[in-house]
Amino acid sequence: MPILKEVSGYIYPNEIELHWGILIVVYPYLTGLVAGAFILASLVKIFNVREVQATYRMALLTALAFLIVSPLPLLTHLGHPEKSFEIFLTPNTKSAMAMFGFVYAWYLMAVLLLEIWFDYRRDIILWEKKESGIKKWFHKLITLFSSDASEQSLTFDRKAIKLITIIGIPSAFLLHGYVGFIFGSIKANPWWSSVLMPIVFLFSAIVSGIALVLLIYMVVTPMRGKEIDMACLNKLASYLFYVMIIDFSLEALDFIHRIYESEESIHILSELVMGKLFVSLIVIQLLIGMIVPLLAIAGVKLFKAPDELRKQVYFLSALLVQVGIFSTRWNVVIGGQLFSKSFSGLTAYKMTFLGLEGLLMSLFLLLLPFIILYVLFRVLPPWEEMREAQ
Amino acid sequence: MKWKRIPQQLQRLIILAAIFAVLFLIVRSFLIPVDFGKYGHYRASAVEEIIAQGMHYAGQEACYDCHEDVFETKRGGFHQNVSCEVCHGPAFTHAETTDTAELEAPTGRGYCPVCHEYLPSRPTGFPQIVSASHNPMKPCITCHEPHDPEPPQAPAECTACHAEIARTKSLSHHVYVPCMRCHETPEEHKINPRKVLPGKPKTREFCGGCHAQDAPADKGIPRIDMASHNVRYVCWQCHYPHLPEAR
Numbered sequence: 001m002p003i004l005k006e007v008s009g010y011i012y013p014n015e016i017e018l019h020w021g022i023l024i025v026v027y028p029y030l031t032g033l034v035a036g037a038f039i040l041a042s043l044v045k046i047f048n049v050r051e052v053q054a055t056y057r058m059a060l061l062t063a064l065a066f067l068i069v070s071p072l073p074l075l076t077h078l079g080h081p082e083k084s085f086e087i088f089l090t091p092n093t094k095s096a097m098a099m100f101g102f103v104y105a106w107y108l109m110a111v112l113l114l115e116i117w118f119d120y121r122r123d124i125i126l127w128e129k130k131e132s133g134i135k136k137w138f139h140k141l142i143t144l145f146s147s148d149a150s151e152q153s154l155t156f157d158r159k160a161i162k163l164i165t166i167i168g169i170p171s172a173f174l175l176h177g178y179v180g181f182i183f184g185s186i187k188a189n190p191w192w193s194s195v196l197m198p199i200v201f202l203f204s205a206i207v208s209g210i211a212l213v214l215l216i217y218m219v220v221t222p223m224r225g226k227e228i229d230m231a232c233l234n235k236l237a238s239y240l241f242y243v244m245i246i247d248f249s250l251e252a253l254d255f256i257h258r259i260y261e262s263e264e265s266i267h268i269l270s271e272l273v274m275g276k277l278f279v280s281l282i283v284i285q286l287l288i289g290m291i292v293p294l295l296a297i298a299g300v301k302l303f304k305a306p307d308e309l310r311k312q313v314y315f316l317s318a319l320l321v322q323v324g325i326f327s328t329r330w331n332v333v334i335g336g337q338l339f340s341k342s343f344s345g346l347t348a349y350k351m352t353f354l355g356l357e358g359l360l361m362s363l364f365l366l367l368l369p370f371i372i373l374y375v376l377f378r379v380l381p382p383w384e385e386m387r388e389a390q
Numbered sequence: 391m392k393w394k395r396i397p398q399q400l401q402r403l404i405i406l407a408a409i410f411a412v413l414f415l416i417v418r419s420f421l422i423p424v425d426f427g428k429y430g431h432y433r434a435s436a437v438e439e440i441i442a443q444g445m446h447y448a449g450q451e452a453c454y455d456c457h458e459d460v461f462e463t464k465r466g467g468f469h470q471n472v473s474c475e476v477c478h479g480p481a482f483t484h485a486e487t488t489d490t491a492e493l494e495a496p497t498g499r500g501y502c503p504v505c506h507e508y509l510p511s512r513p514t515g516f517p518q519i520v521s522a523s524h525n526p527m528k529p530c531i532t533c534h535e536p537h538d539p540e541p542p543q544a545p546a547e548c549t550a551c552h553a554e555i556a557r558t559k560s561l562s563h564h565v566y567v568p569c570m571r572c573h574e575t576p577e578e579h580k581i582n583p584r585k586v587l588p589g590k591p592k593t594r595e596f597c598g599g600c601h602a603q604d605a606p607a608d609k610g611i612p613r614i615d616m617a618s619h620n621v622r623y624v625c626w627q628c629h630y631p632h633l634p635e636a637r
Contacts (some may be wrong), residue, residue: 012511160400
């Protein structure tokens with residue numbers, strides 16, 4: 001076995017090959033983007049922040065596109081994915097993974113789709129009044145043939161959105177907190193077994209979600225021949241900056257706590273961090289994905305940089321944040337499987353390119369949400385000028 | 391609350407949710423087996439289906455009814471706990487009909503290494519070989535009787551069974567210290583390894599024989615002051631003798 005050449009120290013034979021590969025890295029990355037984008041939309045709604053109103057619908061549709069794709073890496077990884085629907089038919093309350101199916105369904109049906117539906121309902125009714133043929137019927141179907149766009153019914157819509165948002169934030173926390181919960185509750189693995197895991201996952205999710213919406217806003221707006229609204233961009237960057245500080249503090253707290261606690265696993269974990277994970281954790285996750293964007297955003301804010309420079313800095317920072325959060329997921333999922341339970345050896349992860357669990361499949365799954373998002377943008381344009389005047 | 395007073399869009403949603411719920415219940419009633427959950431979170435009839443599957447293994451008691459000579463050979467040997475069917479394959483049909491389904495025994499070099507090829511995680515004392523260099527081309531059964539696999543001659547080297555320790559020691563400063571210098575080993579241990587065990591050094595003074603300040607040993611050997619160096623501990627509580635420089 002060539003992989004044996006990569007093994008250092010002592011390792012049990014069943015630990016040489018990793019069971020959770022790149023697909024299981026992609027999965028928490030995608031769900032994180034969902035939760036993050038939704039929480040951004042909720043902030044807009046709850047605190048009624050005028051500047052970022054333009055990104056509200058965009059964030060909702062982004063969350064939906066990524067939510068549709070987020071279970072696919074899991075299904076691709078599973079043997080017999082065709083049996084996955086059975087967890088809904090016969091719920092197993094003792095299995096966290098089975099229960100997550102319900103969290104996912106709840107979040108998709110009762111939160112995201114409902115909020116989008118209530119928000120778009122009035123506009124679609126007004127659109128279909130001007131249309132004919134298939135498009136008209138399609139829009140009628142989307143509104144479930146409801147035609148009431150009176151002030152009274154719109155007030156109800158607004159109330160409903162408010163209520164769903166209030167229910168939605170804990171639901172989003174649950175959605176991504178679960179992913180951290182799954183890792184955090186694995187007692188036998190000192191790299192994962194931490195109470196902070198769900199919280200760290202959640203805040204890194206919010207960071208990645210806000211950065212993604214910022215990126216999409218910055219790419220899509222010029223493509224539509226529109227001007228980027230600087231007030232909106234500044235506000236988004238501020239949100240990103242503050243959440244990153246919280247995320248950074250939590251990760252630092254987790255790190256310091258581990259070092260202070262110094263359980264018997266500390267030697268192998270420090271060997272892991274300074275060796276096989278050095279590039280992906282210290283260089284990419286911490287330096288390139290966290291410290292550089294933080295300093296860059298702080299710099300343009302502090303020195304009151306001109307708008308053009310700000311745009312470039314925000315864009316690059318958000319890109320680096322994406323790379324950083326992806327490597328965060330990588331370091332948790334892959335890192336936790338690289339060391340032996342004997343605490344005296346390390347193995348390596350050999351990624352395949354082709355095949356169901358390979359890099360190509362993962363790249364496809366990372367691209368797929370953007371294709372779905374493009375379709376959603378065509379079907380439900382989130383642009384402000386598409387909102388029908390009262 | 392009257393239906394009419396519910397906002398129109400909510401009416402639509404309620405209808406949709408009701409359709410979903412009814413569809414879900416209908417699908418559920420069709421897809422869930424009737425006997426699901428009778429014993430636990432699975433289909434009760436699955437147990438019957440598993441019971442109805444054909445038998446493959448007879449169990450070694452069935453073999454001894456006819457092969458008493460093998461039973462006698464195996465009894466007390468190293469393979470006494472290895473069931474017949476581990477090497478000879480499933481024998482249910484053979485036990486039922488005796489002459490129709492003849493069993494085979496592995497006669498090449500491919501099968502025994504499944505257990506006896508060197509692997510660092512095998513327990514120490516378990517006979518391990520590197521098949522590439524262990525009498526290549528010879529089938530195992532030319533030297534070993536599988537029903538009572540004593541080595542044809544007592545192993546000259548401890549490495550035959552203690553491969554992992556030998557490999558560890560080969561990397562350490564103790565590489566040239568022969569096993570017997572620390573482990574007093576009766577010849578009988580090679581024949582009955584579990585019954586007659588080798589000895590182990592039990593005192594600090596034993597290691598002091600080389601590592602004390604005044605020990606008559608090579609200059610390059612690390613020395614300690616026996617009177618002050620962690621007096622309350624035996625050496626091997628901190629130093630692994632087969633790799634003493636390990637942390």
